[in-house]
Amino acid sequence: MPLSLAQQIAKLMPDAAVIMVNRDCTIHYWSPGAERLLGFPAVDAISQAGLAGSHCESCQAAYEVTPHDRLVGHILTLQTAGGQSRVVKKYTMPLFDDHGEFNGSIAVLIAYPTLPGPGDSQPVPGKPYHGMISHNPVMQHVFTMIGRVAKTDLPVLVRGESGTGKELVARAIHEESTRKGQPFIAINCAALNPNILESELFGHVKGAFTGAIRQHVGVFEQARGGTLFLDEIAEIPLDLQAKLLRVLETGEFTPLGSERRYIADVRIITATHRALREEAKSGRFRHDLLYRLRVIPIFLPPLRERRHDIPLLAKHLLHEQAGDVLVPQLTQAAVEHLMQYDWPGNVRELRNALSYAWVMSDGAVIDMQHLPAEILGLKNTGRAASKNTATRRQLDRHEIQAAIERHHGNLSQAAHSLGISRTTLWRKLKTLD
Numbered sequence: 402m403p404l405s406l407a408q409q410i411a412k413l414m415p416d417a418a419v420i421m422v423n424r425d426c427t428i429h430y431w432s433p434g435a436e437r438l439l440g441f442p443a444v445d446a447i448s449q450a451g452l453a454g455s456h457c458e459s460c461q462a463a464y465e466v467t468p469h470d471r472l473v474g475h476i477l478t479l480q481t482a483g484g485q486s487r488v489v490k491k492y493t494m495p496l497f498d499d500h501g502e503f504n505g506s507i508a509v510l511i512a513y514p515t516l517p518g519p520g521d522s523q524p525v526p527g528k529p530y531h532g533m534i535s536h537n538p539v540m541q542h543v544f545t546m547i548g549r550v551a552k553t554d555l556p557v558l559v560r561g562e563s564g565t566g567k568e569l570v571a572r573a574i575h576e577e578s579t580r581k582g583q584p585f586i587a588i589n590c591a592a593l594n595p596n597i598l599e600s601e602l603f604g605h606v607k608g609a610f611t612g613a614i615r616q617h618v619g620v621f622e623q624a625r626g627g628t629l630f631l632d633e634i635a636e637i638p639l640d641l642q643a644k645l646l647r648v649l650e651t652g653e654f655t656p657l658g659s660e661r662r663y664i665a666d667v668r669i670i671t672a673t674h675r676a677l678r679e680e681a682k683s684g685r686f687r688h689d690l691l692y693r694l695r696v697i698p699i700f701l702p703p704l705r706e707r708r709h710d711i712p713l714l715a716k717h718l719l720h721e722q723a724g725d726v727l728v729p730q731l732t733q734a735a736v737e738h739l740m741q742y743d744w745p746g747n748v749r750e751l752r753n754a755l756s757y758a759w760v761m762s763d764g765a766v767i768d769m770q771h772l773p774a775e776i777l778g779l780k781n782t783g784r785a786a787s788k789n790t791a792t793r794r795q796l797d798r799h800e801i802q803a804a805i806e807r808h809h810g811n812l813s814q815a816a817h818s819l820g821i822s823r824t825t826l827w828r829k830l831k832t833l834d
Contacts, residue, residue, distance in 0.1 A: 407420075407507050410507065411434060416511075418438040421507045423505045424505050429448075438487070439481050439482065440483055490510070491509070492509045492511075494507045496692065530544050530547075531547070531576060533570075537710050543570065547577060551577030552577075556649075556670070557574060558671050560673055560674070561702070562703045563746065564747030565748060570699060575668070583627030585630065586623050586630065589632045600613075600617060600619065602620055602621060604621070604622055605657035606658040606659045626667075631670070634677075635675040639686075643690075652664060704744040704747040704748055711740050715755060719731075722752075726764075729766060729767050731766075732769065735772060737769075739751070742775075758772050758773070801829060
């Protein structure tokens with residue numbers, strides 16, 4: 402039972418009630434904060450079945466969680482030892498053993514009036530937020546989550562496709578936290594040879610292995626007092642996963658070739674484009690490490706699922722690239738092509754496409770002909786990515802009908818948005834009849 406994790410959370414959140422139960426739902430740990438918040442001393446709480454009935458009618462719901470479930474942000478009204486009602490917000494994390502079997506849970510209860518609310522650092526839709534910008538409700542929820550989780554040191558797992566901005570989210574959490582004046586160190590676990598990844602993480606002493614001619618300080622030490630961002634965490638080999646898990650459990654690490662232990666004073670944020678639950682089921686990722694890292698999950702949607710953000714994003718990215726230079730304007734035809742493309746590389750690909758278009762333009766106006774060829778040639782929503790979903794003739798019919806509908810029957814405007822002349826559009830319409 403990972404008692405150390407509950408104790409670490411209690412140290413980080415001294416005013417919260419941190420309660421850990423065994424698989425049979427008897428209390429195994431009752432933090433000092435729980436004593437203060439609920440009024441029951443630990444000696445009366447430990448080994449009890451939730452103090453059910455005699456002390457608190459809602460106590461069972463305060464910490465209990467069913468296997469493979471996660472209850473986050475659940476509001477409860479509890480009765481204290483003095484008979485008073487207290488409203489709390491509960492965060493529950495299930496615990497699993499090495500075989501993936503349910504092994505208990507940890508609950509964190511926070512007095513509801515003191516919980517950071519959306520108004521504390523609420524982002525404004527359509528305004529930049531730590532380098533990100535969006536009108537999309539899902540992204541607005543992500544921004545709100547950033548402000549909330551930044552006030553704790555709990556591990557965060559960011560999941561999203563390549564190019565969705567996972568590192569931006571990690572940096573935003575760091576900048577919103579009390580660690581913002583300390584280092585933010587990012588490392589891509591997939592970009593390093595597995596043989597040297599352990600040294601990059603924990604460091605090594607001189608002579609630790611062949612070729613270790615000098616001491617090397619790992620990222621855990623480089624990020625001391627700050628935030629360590631481990632991107633592509635799913636690519637870490639299983640043997641190194643076990644060592645990382647040990648560091649998370651003990652809060653200490655040992656450089657290669659050394660016997661000295663160092664305190665791992667870092668906030669851990671990880672990211673992946675993979676479904677870690679599936680990786681764990683297939684044996685490629687440890688179940689216990691998954692639940693250590695995935696205390697707070699944040700999911701980033703791909704750009705194709707928030708197309709209405711593209712004009713706003715494009716304007717924002719062009720402003721970033723232009724700096725003090727005149728910011729180029731996008732024509733309506735260019736915007737339409739950007740919105741019709743599926744963006745497999747997400748925001749990163751959009752940024753690169755705009756850089757290309759700016760260079761190809763006169764610097765003042767970006768039109769459709771300035772866009773990369775793949776955007777002009779693959780402008781069908783969801784179809785272009787599949788080689789055999791439709792013939793070119795079928796795609797043309799779909800494009801033409803959609804363009805005419807968008808421009809309310811104005812053939813000149815529809816032709817312009819399609820990148821063809823009005824005469825060509827007439828000819829295609831006759832062919833399709």
